[in-house]
Amino acid sequence: MPAPPSKKPRAPRVRIHPLGDSALLAELGTKLDTALNTRAIALADNLKKRRDVRQAVAATAGVTVHFDPDLVTITALGAAIKRLATKRPPVAEPGRLHRIPVAYDGEDLADAAATLGLSSERVIELHTRPIYRVFLVGFVPGWAYLGPLPEELELPRRSVPRTLVPAGAVAIAGRQTGIYPLATPGGWHLIGRTTVKTFLPNSDPPCLFRAGDRVKFFAAPTG
Amino acid sequence: MDRFAHRAANLLVGNPAIDATLECTLKGPHLVATHNLLVAVTGADLDPRLNGSPAPMWTGFLVTGGDRLTFEGRRLGARAYIAVAGGFLGDRWLGSASTYVLVGRGGLAGRALKAGDSISLAHDPVSQVPGRELDRDLRPDYSDHTLYAIPGPHIRRLDGEGRHTLFGGEFRVSHQSNRMGYRLEGATLAMSGDEVLSFGLAVGAVQVPSGGQPILLMADHQTAGGYPVPAVVASASLPVAAQLAPGDEVRFAEVSVEKAVELRSAALRVLEALRA
Numbered sequence: 001m002p003a004p005p006s007k008k009p010r011a012p013r014v015r016i017h018p019l020g021d022s023a024l025l026a027e028l029g030t031k032l033d034t035a036l037n038t039r040a041i042a043l044a045d046n047l048k049k050r051r052d053v054r055q056a057v058a059a060t061a062g063v064t065v066h067f068d069p070d071l072v073t074i075t076a077l078g079a080a081i082k083r084l085a086t087k088r089p090p091v092a093e094p095g096r097l098h099r100i101p102v103a104y105d106g107e108d109l110a111d112a113a114a115t116l117g118l119s120s121e122r123v124i125e126l127h128t129r130p131i132y133r134v135f136l137v138g139f140v141p142g143w144a145y146l147g148p149l150p151e152e153l154e155l156p157r158r159s160v161p162r163t164l165v166p167a168g169a170v171a172i173a174g175r176q177t178g179i180y181p182l183a184t185p186g187g188w189h190l191i192g193r194t195t196v197k198t199f200l201p202n203s204d205p206p207c208l209f210r211a212g213d214r215v216k217f218f219a220a221p222t223g
Numbered sequence: 224m225d226r227f228a229h230r231a232a233n234l235l236v237g238n239p240a241i242d243a244t245l246e247c248t249l250k251g252p253h254l255v256a257t258h259n260l261l262v263a264v265t266g267a268d269l270d271p272r273l274n275g276s277p278a279p280m281w282t283g284f285l286v287t288g289g290d291r292l293t294f295e296g297r298r299l300g301a302r303a304y305i306a307v308a309g310g311f312l313g314d315r316w317l318g319s320a321s322t323y324v325l326v327g328r329g330g331l332a333g334r335a336l337k338a339g340d341s342i343s344l345a346h347d348p349v350s351q352v353p354g355r356e357l358d359r360d361l362r363p364d365y366s367d368h369t370l371y372a373i374p375g376p377h378i379r380r381l382d383g384e385g386r387h388t389l390f391g392g393e394f395r396v397s398h399q400s401n402r403m404g405y406r407l408e409g410a411t412l413a414m415s416g417d418e419v420l421s422f423g424l425a426v427g428a429v430q431v432p433s434g435g436q437p438i439l440l441m442a443d444h445q446t447a448g449g450y451p452v453p454a455v456v457a458s459a460s461l462p463v464a465a466q467l468a469p470g471d472e473v474r475f476a477e478v479s480v481e482k483a484v485e486l487r488s489a490a491l492r493v494l495e496a497l498r499a
Contacts, residue, residue: 017376057423064423138447
């Protein structure tokens with residue numbers, strides 16, 4: 001039998017998954033979507049105020065919540081999260097805007113352009129056009145997942161990741177772009193480099209970007 | 224890595240449980256006491272010796288200036304913990320004295336200790352009373368490599384057979400393993416479904432990249448990732464996980480969240496009793 005039509009607009013359905021005995025993942029959706037990300041950030045900010053929550057990490061379309069199992073059960077916390085998530089998030093203030101100079105001379109620029117069927121100039125033009133959103137800060141200190149990348153630039157990750165990508169490399173993969181904060185292994189396509197430091201070890205938090213911030217790249221000869 | 228052993232070592236010498244200890248992986252250091260100290264060694268059995276004679280484990284004991292604490296070799300487990308009354312002094316970064324080698328922060332100049340280093344005490348010792356001991360029956364059993372694990376967010380991406388392999392199959396810790404995580408060899412896991420959007424991870428998460436070889440995330444794990452997570456090791460089993468060395472066999476036993484919380488509470492009660 002079909003469900004009766006509901007009169008109220010539905011809030012996103014929240015799925016609560018245990019992530020061990022002291023953490024859970026509250027999944028708001030499965031798409032790279034600014035509205036979902038705004039909801040995730042608001043939900044995480046709300047949860048951080050709870051005494052039984054140690055840390056709430058907003059991700060692209062969900063929140064990872066680290067909690068104290070001595071103070072709350074996963075069932076009770078899950079129910080509270082579902083109630084909180086039905087609340088309309090406050091109108092988000094636009095995140096801080098970072099303008100990032102990039103020297104577009106990355107090792108993979110020519111190959112990436114050829115695979116995409118574009119000129120290198122066109123890749124640069126497309127990469128510098130949008131104001132990207134910081135969807136998630138994480139992975140290694142200073143790393144931020146930025147997007148969405150224009151569809152014309154969508155590429156799968158490199159089949160063989162590099163064992164060492166230099167700090168400051170600007171890279172693309174899928175519908176996302178990012179800046180390598182430290183010399184680490186990496187599987188994204190390197191299209192340029194910047195001298196802007198995204199890992200700030202003497203600051204707390206030690207990252208330039210925060211979830212919800214905005215990032216605009218521009219071409220500069222020395223990055 | 225082994226928070227139980229780390230905290231127990233501190234409590235045995237009368238420190239707050241969160242003081243800095245020395246974590247010694249596979250091989251122990253040669254230490255010389257510069258003055259009288261109350262010491263405890265917990266975690267892996269690396270055959271600790273005080274001036275050449277067997278030193279007790281999981282027990283507070285006194286050393287005098289000039290005494291040598293050495294380790295003859297690995298007998299069980301992978302990581303030993305050394306605490307001294309007064310705690311070790313380390314650089315603090317983001318509220319912790321832990322050494323984070325990737326960014327060169329915390330501990331002693333953000334690096335592993337090396338021969339010739341001298342380490343200071345963080346504060347005046349609260350206790351100088353030796354002989355506090357953790358009962359043998361209450362010490363973790365590092366020889367049983369069965370890790371309790373809770374089904375994770377992406378457990379449904381495994382079919383019946385895959386789930387049977389995950390909870391019951393034999394895995395081996397590969398040599399590509401460190402404080403970030405252990406690559407597991409042996410059985411492979413075929414996960415179905417689309418790519419996962421990156422999300423915040425937790426210690427103990429078992430993530431499965433497209434090749435199907437699972438990775439068990441440990442203390443220095445990446446904070447976010449986009450691989451499916453079919454299981455997460457229970458808090459109570461993380462100390463055993465921390466004591467695995469490359470080449471060790473390991474398997475996962477499925478538990479409910481409720482059971483995992485019970486096991487966690489039981490371990491915390493053991494530590495609480497040491498505080499008295």
